[in-house]
């Protein structure tokens with residue numbers, strides 16, 4: 001198993017276990033409205049260097065994008081596209097939120 005595949009598989013496992021945990025405590029009602037329901041999970045956990053354009057297009061049309069992004073940032077999701085953002089983009093948002101919190 002290549003490193004990228006291992007990352008992707010781990011990402012899916014992390015996502016699934018997080019979702020299961022969240023569903024168990026009733027936190028994920030927003031997910032019922034997710035535009036990615038039934039979509040190919042590989043789109044949201046692409047190989048390194050692969051396009052994220054299709055996943056982001058699905059996210060851009062998603063009515064729970066904000067909730068999804070907040071969930072991923074709050075839970076430190078390290079893999080995949082959440083709320084229309086890659087892990088690197090989410091890290092940037094997380095840093096900005098941390099700075100905003102410290103200033104206010």
Ligand code: SF4
Nearest residue numbers: 034036059062068083
């Ligand atoms: S923002 Fe994207 S990943 Fe999140 S629920 Fe919507 S479609 Fe799925």
